[in-house]
Amino acid sequence: MNTIEELLQKRKLPELLRFANGESVTRENWETRRKELVDILCREVYGYAPPAPAHVVVTETKRKDKDYAGKGTVRNLTLSFPTDKGEFSFPVVEVVPTDAGNCPVFVHVNFRPDVPDRYLPIEEILDAGCGVIRIYYNDIAFDGEDGFTGGLAAMYDRKKYTWGKIRMWAFAASRVMDYLQTVDYADKNRIAVVGHSRLGKTALVTAATDPRFAMACANDSGCTGDALSRDKVGESVKAINGKFPYWFCDTYRQYGDREHEMPFDQHFLVAAIAPRRVALGSAVEDTWADPDSQYLSACAASAAWELLGEKGFVHPDRLPVPGDCFDAGSVAFHLREGTHFFSRTDWHRYLCLI
Ligand code: GTR
Numbered sequence: 001m002n003t004i005e006e007l008l009q010k011r012k013l014p015e016l017l018r019f020a021n022g023e024s025v026t027r028e029n030w031e032t033r034r035k036e037l038v039d040i041l042c043r044e045v046y047g048y049a050p051p052a053p054a055h056v057v058v059t060e061t062k063r064k065d066k067d068y069a070g071k072g073t074v075r076n077l078t079l080s081f082p083t084d085k086g087e088f089s090f091p092v093v094e095v096v097p098t099d100a101g102n103c104p105v106f107v108h109v110n111f112r113p114d115v116p117d118r119y120l121p122i123e124e125i126l127d128a129g130c131g132v133i134r135i136y137y138n139d140i141a142f143d144g145e146d147g148f149t150g151g152l153a154a155m156y157d158r159k160k161y162t163w164g165k166i167r168m169w170a171f172a173a174s175r176v177m178d179y180l181q182t183v184d185y186a187d188k189n190r191i192a193v194v195g196h197s198r199l200g201k202t203a204l205v206t207a208a209t210d211p212r213f214a215m216a217c218a219n220d221s222g223c224t225g226d227a228l229s230r231d232k233v234g235e236s237v238k239a240i241n242g243k244f245p246y247w248f249c250d251t252y253r254q255y256g257d258r259e260h261e262m263p264f265d266q267h268f269l270v271a272a273i274a275p276r277r278v279a280l281g282s283a284v285e286d287t288w289a290d291p292d293s294q295y296l297s298a299c300a301a302s303a304a305w306e307l308l309g310e311k312g313f314v315h316p317d318r319l320p321v322p323g324d325c326f327d328a329g330s331v332a333f334h335l336r337e338g339t340h341f342f343s344r345t346d347w348h349r350y351l352c353l354i
Helices: 003-013 029-045 122-128 149-156 166-178 200-210 237-243 252-253 266-271 289-305 342-353
Strands: 056-068 074-083 086-098 103-110 133-138 185-194 215-220 275-282 331-336
Touching: 003 289, 029 166, 029 200, 029 252, 029 266, 029 289, 086 122, 086 149, 086 166, 086 237, 103 166, 103 200, 103 215, 103 266, 122 342, 133 166, 133 331, 166 185, 166 200, 185 200, 185 331, 185 342, 200 215, 200 275, 215 266, 215 342, 266 289, 275 289, 275 342, 289 331, 331 342
Parallel strands: 103 133, 103 185, 185 215, 215 275, 275 331
Antiparallel strands: 056 074, 074 086, 086 133
């Protein structure tokens, strides 16, 4: 049986702790390297976003106190901000524990607008003493091929900003973070971004590009999320670009079947969140995402935390088995039974980590 080190060596990953110019990375210049990692990933994969707007205006359209058996306040809000082509607005739903003061908050980018939703168990979140703000991703940019003509995509010139839709969804999560800076109820040091699958990829990109997030929870994020692309099984760089080219910048397409030529791999994305916290969820039947490649990515990214004198990914010297749950360090990973979906089991992991 191979050790983790041997398995990682076989993948021939680009070096995490070496600058593009060949210089080695130290504890003192980690933040410079971290920014370089984000820049590489924007240039090659997710595209560049416009700068943050000068302000975000928030209006309440509906409010319900003492909802969920008295446990929460639900508010429908509209967030508006200036763009290159006028004002852009999107709705969110905020659910906060009744009389909350200094509570952790999850910014959840979800597939459906419903609150609650099968991926958004409001009562469990409230019972854990947390608030949540739900973004519905199609309100930001349509998850389909529309030539970047609608939503946020239409508000900027894509020749200038090369972003794909994942980067756009992440940009919206940062605008929610702008709003959260202004509220009294939130603990500003415990704001997490959470999402499943393509929106798990989005959660990682959000936290990598916005250091105000204390944690990213990426559930079953797989290909071009947490999973290493080199020698990955299931979904490949070629497959994801063939089916979802609009998630990324155009540059990414060139790497189909050429993963070993990429000047990055997905451990760069996980590491770009260090020294903050990352929680990765995987499911044993989710072979399209490839749990082993997700796990090995966490193993490789851990070096960033260790460089900073932190515990990174604390794990045994073997590949994961169902039921594994490792969270002794800043990188947490679990492998549960079952298929690709956002289970309560996954939520319970993330709720105890914030
Ligand atoms: C799949 C895609 C995956 C993952 C998933 C999802 O079709 O290939 O990368 O993002 O969709 O978002 O549910």
